[in-house]
Amino acid sequence: MTEAVNQILNGLQLGLVYALIALGYTMVYGIIRLINFAHGDVFMVGAFVAFFSTSSWHLPFVVAVPLSMVICAVLGVVIERLAYRPLRYAARIAALISAIGVSLLLEYGSSLKWVFGPNYRVVPRPFNVTQWSFRGVQVSNIQVIVLLTVIVLLAALQYMVTRTRMGKAMRAVSFDHDAARLMGINVDAIISYTFALGSALAAAGGVLYSVAYPQINPFMGIMPGLKAFTAAVLGGIGSIPGAMLGALIMGEVDVLSAAYLSSRLRDVFSFSILILVLLTKPSGLLGKSGPEKV
Amino acid sequence: MRRRFTGGLPFVLISAVVFFALREVLGATEIVNAYWQLILDQAMIITIASIGLSIIYGFCGQFSLGQAAFYGLGAYVAGLISKLYGHGNYGVFLLGLAAATLVAGAVAFLIGMPILRLRSDYLGIATMGFGIIVKVLMDYSNKWVPATGGATGMTGVPQIAKFPVIFIIFFLVALLVRNLRLSSFGRAWMAVRDDEMAADAMGVDTTRVKTLAFVLGCALAGLAGGLYAHRYPIVHPSSFDFLKSFDFLIIVVAGGLGSLSGTIVTGIGWVFLLEVLRAVLGQSFIDFRGVLYALALVLVIIMRPKGLLSGLEWQPLIPRHVPGTTPAAGQAEVATDSSVRGGMPNAGA
Numbered sequence: 001m002t003e004a005v006n007q008i009l010n011g012l013q014l015g016l017v018y019a020l021i022a023l024g025y026t027m028v029y030g031i032i033r034l035i036n037f038a039h040g041d042v043f044m045v046g047a048f049v050a051f052f053s054t055s056s057w058h059l060p061f062v063v064a065v066p067l068s069m070v071i072c073a074v075l076g077v078v079i080e081r082l083a084y085r086p087l088r089y090a091a092r093i094a095a096l097i098s099a100i101g102v103s104l105l106l107e108y109g110s111s112l113k114w115v116f117g118p119n120y121r122v123v124p125r126p127f128n129v130t131q132w133s134f135r136g137v138q139v140s141n142i143q144v145i146v147l148l149t150v151i152v153l154l155a156a157l158q159y160m161v162t163r164t165r166m167g168k169a170m171r172a173v174s175f176d177h178d179a180a181r182l183m184g185i186n187v188d189a190i191i192s193y194t195f196a197l198g199s200a201l202a203a204a205g206g207v208l209y210s211v212a213y214p215q216i217n218p219f220m221g222i223m224p225g226l227k228a229f230t231a232a233v234l235g236g237i238g239s240i241p242g243a244m245l246g247a248l249i250m251g252e253v254d255v256l257s258a259a260y261l262s263s264r265l266r267d268v269f270s271f272s273i274l275i276l277v278l279l280t281k282p283s284g285l286l287g288k289s290g291p292e293k294v
Numbered sequence: 295m296r297r298r299f300t301g302g303l304p305f306v307l308i309s310a311v312v313f314f315a316l317r318e319v320l321g322a323t324e325i326v327n328a329y330w331q332l333i334l335d336q337a338m339i340i341t342i343a344s345i346g347l348s349i350i351y352g353f354c355g356q357f358s359l360g361q362a363a364f365y366g367l368g369a370y371v372a373g374l375i376s377k378l379y380g381h382g383n384y385g386v387f388l389l390g391l392a393a394a395t396l397v398a399g400a401v402a403f404l405i406g407m408p409i410l411r412l413r414s415d416y417l418g419i420a421t422m423g424f425g426i427i428v429k430v431l432m433d434y435s436n437k438w439v440p441a442t443g444g445a446t447g448m449t450g451v452p453q454i455a456k457f458p459v460i461f462i463i464f465f466l467v468a469l470l471v472r473n474l475r476l477s478s479f480g481r482a483w484m485a486v487r488d489d490e491m492a493a494d495a496m497g498v499d500t501t502r503v504k505t506l507a508f509v510l511g512c513a514l515a516g517l518a519g520g521l522y523a524h525r526y527p528i529v530h531p532s533s534f535d536f537l538k539s540f541d542f543l544i545i546v547v548a549g550g551l552g553s554l555s556g557t558i559v560t561g562i563g564w565v566f567l568l569e570v571l572r573a574v575l576g577q578s579f580i581d582f583r584g585v586l587y588a589l590a591l592v593l594v595i596i597m598r599p600k601g602l603l604s605g606l607e608w609q610p611l612i613p614r615h616v617p618g619t620t621p622a623a624g625q626a627e628v629a630t631d632s633s634v635r636g637g638m639p640n641a642g643a
Binding site for chain 2: 034035083086087090091092093094096097098100101102103104105107108109111112113118226229230233264265267268271272274275278279282
């Protein structure tokens, strides 16, 4: 029983990290209807920047995290500007293919020797790991830190989206680009802002992921990225609470299927869920079903 | 009706014979050595699978990211049959190819029936999810069939697919697709691609048409996979992961959506380009390869969102119509909307 509780806590930790990635997918999709394939790789860059700033430049961890978020925010904006904006009015698939290209570019570009290098790197823990035990249930300070960071970031995001002028503009743009532009909203700036927010969250996710599972490499973003995307679809793409809910479910599915069914087949379960959701309820758990049939 | 498909055909046949003879001469004089022969065979195999994706995405507009899964499925089916029962027997090899094609087609049918309801990027994601599942199952497959070798790969498939058989299959596939394209099915594919709702309204059974394109395209991938298993000593699951699907996508997109000659040119050109780069750049090529792939993909799609040769077609690959519905002579475009609609009047006939 305590074993099961421990696994559920592990699933929660993974789900919280997925949530940070899934939010970026869902916000970008909500605003320009693009599956931003490169998002998982922004997550990877975030992990690497934090790794180098703590290990090579000896910055304290609390500085490394915001630094990595800022760098990834800039990266997200640059990606949008160079690779997606020229295709905004082309067929939707063209932008998706461009996103796939950017994703491959980040992965292979990072593998170059003078960028991050192709090897696995072990991330040194920025603080000592402490385990607390309550009647056999293990809780580590890492889990607590992940939980607190995610709650803080989510609260900040929720505030930005619902209470600020920018957030209001974001919601307007995601509702209708043209109408928003007629109301004097700078649509391009709002889209850049959305990419910046999403990428910063992904960077934070990358840092937390590399603290929780301390091994990084240039291709580490693929699977978490795809699973977070699945989470966003499961929760209803375009919906922020949906992405949260979906990510928590995906984290549990991932950890529990690996623990109790088969660790080698864990991806089969995750992606079967993706296909089943798309087939049976493409609008997701909390999404609104729009007029467009996917 | 027969005349419709004969225009340009002699020229295609002659080109094929000339190419074959040229290869024989160059092969005999060792200008084409075993290494370049392997590259040529590889290029044709990749192109067969790319033509499959060209049907699904280029002609019918159904975005699939699962092509490598069917390619791999074909490789495993044909490879297993040959390895377990063939021992180098040519008849078993051909039987294995047929089985690979049929199994890939049948799986595509079962998967396609439900998921072809999805559109554009959602379909891409669903097929990609399917591809990942297939790859994981390949890694795991030695639990059920030890001969597949699971994650360590399958060896011991007799290497009996030589240039002539690969070339003949390649040629037949190209010919089949050339002729299918302006058949009533082919025109229905393009109608679905250009506007599914309008096609539906015009009486095109869109579900049937999309399923046919998907099944046929995936079956071709299975066929290519079957050839692959008999040309390369090792069949490994990592050769069929979803990144491999991007290779086919790059070829089809760069070639131009809806252009058969574009797919053939970029398919063969792509494989040779990579080899030339490998020869020129040496070790650093291995590092830069992925970066070049990715840059090429992004630049092509931004500068020409419909592909390099979109709308262009080599004349002999356009079957002529019966007089009266023929697009104007000398017209180099077949895949653009206007000329396709120009050829539509007897779509329902």
